[in-house]
Amino acid sequence: MALLEIKNLHAEIDGKEILKGIDLTVNAGEVHAIMGPNGSGKSTLCHVLGGRDGYEVTQGSITFDGHDLLEMETEERAVAGMLLGFQHPVEIPGVKNIYLLKEALNAKREAQGLDEIDTFTFMKQVRELVASMDMDDAFLHRGVNAGFSGGEKKRNEILQMLLLEPKLALLDETDSGLDIDALKVVSEGINRMRGEERGIILVTHYQRLLNYVEPDFVHVLYKGKIIKSGDKTLAHRLEAEGYQEILEEAS
Amino acid sequence: MTETQELEQLVQREYKYGFTTDIEQEIIPPGLDEDVVRMISAKKHEPEFMLEWRLSAFRHWQTMKEPEWAHVHYPKIDYQALSYYAAPKSQEELDADAPESLDDVDPKLLETYEKLGIPLHERAVLAGVKGANVAVDAVFDSVSVTTTFKEKLAEAGVIFCSFSEAVENHPELIKKYLGTVVPQGDNYFAALNSAVFSDGSFVYVPKGVKCPMELSTYFRINAKNTGQFERTLIIAEEGASVSYLEGCTAPQRDENQLHAAVVELVALDDAEIKYSTVQNWYPGDEEGKGGIYNFVTKRGECRGDRSKITWTQVEAGSAITWKYPSCVLKGDDSVGEFYSVAVGNNYQQIDSGTKMIHLGKRTRSTIVSKGISAGRAENAYRGLVHIGKTATGARNFTQCDSLLIGDRCGAHTFPYIEAKNASAQVEHEATTSKVSDDQMFYLRSRGLSEEDAMNMVVSGFCKDVFNELPMEFAVEAQALLAVSLEGSVG
Numbered sequence: 001m002a003l004l005e006i007k008n009l010h011a012e013i014d015g016k017e018i019l020k021g022i023d024l025t026v027n028a029g030e031v032h033a034i035m036g037p038n039g040s041g042k043s044t045l046c047h048v049l050g051g052r053d054g055y056e057v058t059q060g061s062i063t064f065d066g067h068d069l070l071e072m073e074t075e076e077r078a079v080a081g082m083l084l085g086f087q088h089p090v091e092i093p094g095v096k097n098i099y100l101l102k103e104a105l106n107a108k109r110e111a112q113g114l115d116e117i118d119t120f121t122f123m124k125q126v127r128e129l130v131a132s133m134d135m136d137d138a139f140l141h142r143g144v145n146a147g148f149s150g151g152e153k154k155r156n157e158i159l160q161m162l163l164l165e166p167k168l169a170l171l172d173e174t175d176s177g178l179d180i181d182a183l184k185v186v187s188e189g190i191n192r193m194r195g196e197e198r199g200i201i202l203v204t205h206y207q208r209l210l211n212y213v214e215p216d217f218v219h220v221l222y223k224g225k226i227i228k229s230g231d232k233t234l235a236h237r238l239e240a241e242g243y244q245e246i247l248e249e250a251s
Numbered sequence: 252m253t254e255t256q257e258l259e260q261l262v263q264r265e266y267k268y269g270f271t272t273d274i275e276q277e278i279i280p281p282g283l284d285e286d287v288v289r290m291i292s293a294k295k296h297e298p299e300f301m302l303e304w305r306l307s308a309f310r311h312w313q314t315m316k317e318p319e320w321a322h323v324h325y326p327k328i329d330y331q332a333l334s335y336y337a338a339p340k341s342q343e344e345l346d347a348d349a350p351e352s353l354d355d356v357d358p359k360l361l362e363t364y365e366k367l368g369i370p371l372h373e374r375a376v377l378a379g380v381k382g383a384n385v386a387v388d389a390v391f392d393s394v395s396v397t398t399t400f401k402e403k404l405a406e407a408g409v410i411f412c413s414f415s416e417a418v419e420n421h422p423e424l425i426k427k428y429l430g431t432v433v434p435q436g437d438n439y440f441a442a443l444n445s446a447v448f449s450d451g452s453f454v455y456v457p458k459g460v461k462c463p464m465e466l467s468t469y470f471r472i473n474a475k476n477t478g479q480f481e482r483t484l485i486i487a488e489e490g491a492s493v494s495y496l497e498g499c500t501a502p503q504r505d506e507n508q509l510h511a512a513v514v515e516l517v518a519l520d521d522a523e524i525k526y527s528t529v530q531n532w533y534p535g536d537e538e539g540k541g542g543i544y545n546f547v548t549k550r551g552e553c554r555g556d557r558s559k560i561t562w563t564q565v566e567a568g569s570a571i572t573w574k575y576p577s578c579v580l581k582g583d584d585s586v587g588e589f590y591s592v593a594v595g596n597n598y599q600q601i602d603s604g605t606k607m608i609h610l611g612k613r614t615r616s617t618i619v620s621k622g623i624s625a626g627r628a629e630n631a632y633r634g635l636v637h638i639g640k641t642a643t644g645a646r647n648f649t650q651c652d653s654l655l656i657g658d659r660c661g662a663h664t665f666p667y668i669e670a671k672n673a674s675a676q677v678e679h680e681a682t683t684s685k686v687s688d689d690q691m692f693y694l695r696s697r698g699l700s701e702e703d704a705m706n707m708v709v710s711g712f713c714k715d716v717f718n719e720l721p722m723e724f725a726v727e728a729q730a731l732l733a734v735s736l737e738g739s740v741g
Contacts, residue, residue, distance in 0.1 A: 052692050078698035090693035094711030100697065103707070107698030143711065160697065 001066060003028045003199040004168055009060035011048045018044040020224035021060070026168070026199040033202045033210055033235060036221035037243050042203045043087060045221070046172040050084040051077050065167055078104075079111035081167030083160070085174050089153040092144035097156065100144050101126060101163055108164060129162045132192075134185050150177035158189035168199045175209035187212030207239035220246055281334045285309060288446050291336045295415055298422055308435035308445030315439045321602040322631040322663055323571050325544060328509060335447045335480075400464070407463050409493075410455040414482050417453035424455055428486055432515035432552045432579070440511040440573075441548040448482040448513070456491035456522075465721060467496040481512040487522035489555065494525040496724060510569075512547045520555030520582065527720055528576075529728055531568035531735075534599050542570025542599070549576035553585030553611070561588040562605065563719045565728045567735040570599060575633065577606035580614035580642075587616040590719040592728070594709075594735050595628030595660070604634035604665075609642035609675070618649040621713050624660035625736055631663040638675040645675045653683040654712050656705070656736065684712075706733045 004026040011019040018041045026032055036042050048055050049062070051074040062069040067080060078084075092100070106116045130137060133155050145153050154174055161169050171190070175183060190213050193200065202209060210218075210232065218234040219226045220243075227250040228234065238246060288309045292302040317328070404411055410421060418425050435445040456462050487493055510532070516524050526549075535542025545568075551560035562576035578587025589605040607616035616636065624630040636647045653662035668677055686708050694704035710717065710729050717725045 050696050053688065074692065074695040075698050075700055078696055084696045086693065090689045092690055092694070092708060092711055094714035095707050103699060103703070104697040
């Protein structure tokens with residue numbers, strides 16, 4: 001059984017159709033990259049998968065790990081094992097980062113019928129992860145994303161992913177706004193998450209991230225449809241030739 | 252039914268309760284004149300000076316007009332339709348209209364208690380269940396708690412008792428300090444309170460004494476049913492310090508519609524008073540029906556040099572709140588602080604803030620106000636920072652933040668600054684924000700329910716104030732906010 005199966009997905013916002021029939025299957029153990037120019041529907045796809053209000057699915061179906069995803073609330077999707085890494089992580093002033101991490105982990109544990117994690121184990125685990133992301137402990141006690149640099153915000157998203165160990169990680173432009181050092185750290189984090197039991201979808205503009213995280217499949221999204229799929233060489237072609245050529249070829 | 256009729260009905264109900272009692276002397280018929288004031292004083296066996304004080308307040312009140320400047324709306328109150336004295340009811344009388352057991356209590360109320368984490372045996376007391384006080388005595392052994400507690404305080408020389416007891420046992424202190432911070436004629440409601448106040452708390456901390464424990468109304472279970480015109484006076488002598496906690500985090504049954512309390516604090520040289528309030532009176536229902544009118548005058552005077560007064564409040568209840576805990580900074584180098592969270596949901600109206608009156612040299616004040624509006628609530632911050640001519644080198648910092656939940660509520664800010672000394676520094680920062688869809692989506696995508704997500708955003712917003720609350724109170728305040736904002740999402 002596929003981990004994620006999207007069939008003929010149509011979705012609109014404010015009555016305007018953005019996704020016009022998407023088919024995509026992601027199996028556990030696979031890394032997929034979805035690329036496309038601005039306005040092709042990449043972020044809409046992420047929001048629909050995350051269950052954001054305001055997006056209406058007019059046709060099609062999404063199955064996630066055996067569940068009908070479209071029947072689930074955002075938080076149900078999260079505790080069932082989907083993690084959405086935000087293009088623009090949101091600031092929650094006054095709420096300590098570590099507090100959110102703990103609440104999120106406990107929400108997931110509760111859904112799995114486990115007890116709340118004990119503070120000692122939690123702290124130990126979090127500190128190791130923070131160090132692995134080349135971050136300082138002080139970072140845990142700052143407000144969630146409040147006053148973070150772009151790079152810090154993205155590292156924070158990866159930190160959350162490492163802690164929550166989702167079945168499916170959907171990373172929306174995690175590479176945007178990163179300098180080369182941060183890109184390496186973030187990529188290493190993603191690579192550590194690769195595994196037999198986990199699917200990863202990277203949504204990105206550029207080939208850059210894919211130099212560090214090699215995808216098994218690359219899809220080109222254009223005007224709300226996947227117009228071409230291939231292996232990692234497709235990304236190289238996009239980088240070398242630009243979208244135009246591929247678009248013409250596909251049409 | 253019009254709102255006026257409704258209010259009348261509430262007033263009538265009170266009247267009716269009075270007349271159901273067999274002992275005619277227990278209650279004064281509705282209406283207010285000098286005879287009523289005399290009768291109240293006589294019933295409390297007060298000394299002559301107290302009666303004179305009440306009478307002069309009453310005479311003043313008669314010349315005054317009810318204020319209309321606050322950003323609140325309510326039907327006119329007929330002060331002649333209220334009854335101004337009901338002797339504390341006996342247990343049988345209390346039981347006459349009390350629920351038989353927890354099974355008879357509104358399940359919604361019980362649900363709230365559960366969410367607040369109130370222990371089972373306390374819920375009955377709060378809900379006014381028959382005989383529950385007795386049960387509480389048994390469970391808590393409150394008599395012995397109170398006794399141990401009183402002994403410990405007495406050892407330190409601290410006086411902590413009801414206001415009536417203080418009038419009886421410490422008349423010299425009452426004479427010396429009563430009305431010196433909030434004069435009888437200060438405002439309409441303070442004058443009314445001065446004429447007819449029922450009871451309240453009295454605290455006196457002698458020179459150099461650090462009060463050995465946090466004082467809380469929790470230890471005054473006996474002072475129940477005296478809340479309508481409460482009067483509190485706290486005095487900290489030179490070098491003394493005390494922390495006083497007022498209130499209860501659970502919504503209590505309360506028959507009184509109008510509350511007009513007065514709180515006076517006096518801090519002498521190097522003294523420190525911290526006054527924390529969690530107010531959660533009945534706010535009315537989802538339609539805005541019923542609820543308490545909370546018209547309170549709270550003021551502290553830093554009378555001595557280097558003294559400090561801190562007000563911390565979490566205001567979550569009441570249909571209408573009209574309240575400005577203030578500091579008069581007379582002593583040189585004295586410090587006033589005001590930390591406030593005021594939350595309104597449904598049809599609640601809040602007009603609250605503070606006044607910092609700088610008179611002494613190098614006086615400093617800090618104001619941190621966090622207003623939260625949800626539903627159709629209207630929430631106004633009203634503050635005055637006054638720097639007098641004599642207040643050389645005075646400083647004030649004000650931060651005034653509003654958080655809106657939904658798009659039918661309102662937040663208003665009325666900051667007034669009067670600086671009459673050119674050496675003063677006054678800073679004012681204000682922000683208004685909404686709980687954004689982005690924040691909600693972000694937190695929910697991390698597995699938090701809609702309510703938990705909202706609570707997280709709100710408690711983050713209130714953090715600066717919660718940090719000022721005594722530890723235990725802070726946890727309760729957070730739970731209280733969650734309950735108050737219930738139904739404001741989705």
